[in-house]
Amino acid sequence: MSQLTHDLGSDIGSRRWFRGLATFFGMTAGALAFWPGFAPLEAAPLMPSDADVRGEYRRQAIAPLALGADTGRRIGPGTLVRPLASAPERPRLEMVATLGRGDGFETMLRRAGMDPADARQVTALVGGTVAVGEIEPGTRVDLVLGRRPAVSAPRPLDTLSLRARFDLELAVTRATPGGPLVLERKPIRVDDTPLRVRGIVGESLYRSARAAGAPASAVQAYLKALTDQIDLERELRPGDTFDIILSHRRAATGERLPGQLLYAGVERDGQRKVQLMRWGREGRFFEASGIGEQKDGLIAPVAGPxxxxxxxxxHPILGYRRMHAGLDYRARHGTPIVAVTDGQVTGAGRMGGCGYAVRLRHGGALDTRYCHMSRIAVDAGQNVRRGQVIGYVGSTGLSTGPHLHYEMYRGGRAVDPASVRYVTRAMLSGEQLARFRATLARIREVEAGAAFGSLPKPAAAPSGPRREIDRLD
Structure with missing residues (x-):
């Protein structure tokens, strides 16, 4: 056998090498002659040859698909379960509707899918307790709608609840299935004790007040009120005491609602105390002496050079030299014109070469006039405040283009508006001053952190929440 086989890699060309080559070809030809065929052999399948089953096996490599995310086959019903022709409707539908800004209460209920008749009844019930237009935008209304009486009919209301006011919650339900809607009032006890925050000024007055628990809005109003009285950067030092009192409401349910700043005070060693309290319909701050907040200088009547x-x-139109008794402010047509300080409108309308104009009378025998307006925003006899819009820039009368001609008169004589520095301070006197000081003394008796205490208990606490019922058939 060793003579028939030979290493074809050695002794190439020898007789023994040719003998081994012949043996190789002979064995190859014999193997090919007895080869059964070239068709592949297939083993018996271990799973059904169904295309859906093979696809499911393929999806096992992807976790979400393996869990039935595409077809739900793994959690699907068995072969004995027959699919429904149509899914049944949910008997109750719970949702939350939000009252948007400028949105109508009834419109919001209809948009949520409520029966229009129920929406009208609910609006009437709620409107009989609180003004629907005064419900704050953003109020959440919890709704539960019942089963539809017909396929195309809207869902009837089962229950509705909302926080109509800070101190009142309302609920609307049906006394009996298919019966009339009933309104239930749920008053919420509220503690209106003002919140007083006192503390020591550190490196930053704002940070010190915030760290003591004062709301950011109250601290900003506090700093603004003090700015008219003292120079915060130079006169206020670390170690001084700040005193803030603001209106504050705390409901029995835990919500808190900070209000506007009522009192702003500062205590400094060796220097006068600052005591400011909000007073009057306009909500201005007055000192303990009864002197109101200072308004230093006139503001520009219009934004422009x-x-x-x-x-x-x-004169650009008449063509000859004459007195220009005011200042001309360049501004675009329609730019708002504001009152330079508090005053009363003594004239509003057409005024010769001034075109449409407004004349104001201020304290100290001072008058101002605003000319060439395109539109007037005030009426004669009306009181205006500093910065209030009184009209809009135009080019009426003897004018070559949109601008404001602004005049000032003292005792009836024209003065240069650029030379006047006007200061106004309101002052209380008589009975009004006495009431102001009595209120100031009473509000200063509020203890620091009083609003954070527990709610005062009523004289005869009821065993359960007080309920008042209104019925609308």
């Missing part, structure tokens, strides 16, 4: 100043000049 000064074009022509007070004095003699050649």
């Amino acid at each position: 000064v074009g022509s100043r007070f004095g003699m000049r050649r």
Whole structure:
């Protein structure tokens, strides 16, 4: 056998090598002659040859698909379960509707899918307790709608609840299935004790007040009120005492509602105390002496640069030199014009070459006039405040283009508006001053952190929540 086989890699060309090559070809030809065929052999399948089953096996490599995310086959019903022709409707539908800004209460209920008749009844019930238009935007209304009486009919209301006011919750239910809607009032006890925050000024007055628990809005109002009285950067030092009192409401359910700043005080060693309290319909701050907040200087009547100043000049239309008794502010057509300080409207309308104009009378025998308006926003006899819009820039009368001609008169004589620095301070006197000081003394008796205490108990606490029922058939 060793003579028939030979290493074809050695002794190439020898007789023994040729003998081994012949043996190789002979064995190869014999193997090919007895080869059974070239068709592949297939083993018996271990699973059914169904295409869906093979696809499911393939999806096992992807976790979400293996859990039935695409077809739900793994959690699907068995072969004995027959699918329904149509799924049944949910008997009750719970949802939350939110009252948007400028949205109508009844419109919101209809948009949520409520029966229009029920929406009208609910609006009437709620409107009989609180003004529907005064419900704050963003109020959440919890709704539970019942089963539809017909396929295309809207869902009837089962229950509805909302926080109509900070101190009142309302609920609307049906006394009996298919019966009338009933309104249930749920008053919420509220503690209106003002919140007083006192503390020591550190490196930053704002941070010290915030760290003591004062709301950010109250601290900002506090700093603004003090700015008219003292120079916070120079006169206030670390170690001084700040005193803040603000209106504050705390409901029995735990919600808190900070209000506006009522009192702003500062205590400093060796210097006068600052005691400011909000007073009057306009909500201005007054000192303990009864002197109101100071308004230092006039504000610009319009946002724009000064074009022509007070004095003699050649008139651009008439063509000759004459006195220019005011300042011209360059501004675009329609720019708001504001009152430079508090005053009363003594004239509003057409005024010769001034076109549409407004004349104001202020304290100290001072008058101002605003000319060439495109539109007037006040009426004669009306009181206006500093910064209030009184009209809009135009080009009426003797004018070459949109601008504001602003005049000032003291005792009836024209003065240069740029030379006047006007200061106004309101002052209380008589009975009004006495009531102011009595209120100031009473509010200063509030203890620091009083609003964080427990709610006062009623004289005869009821065993359960007080309920009041209204019925609308």
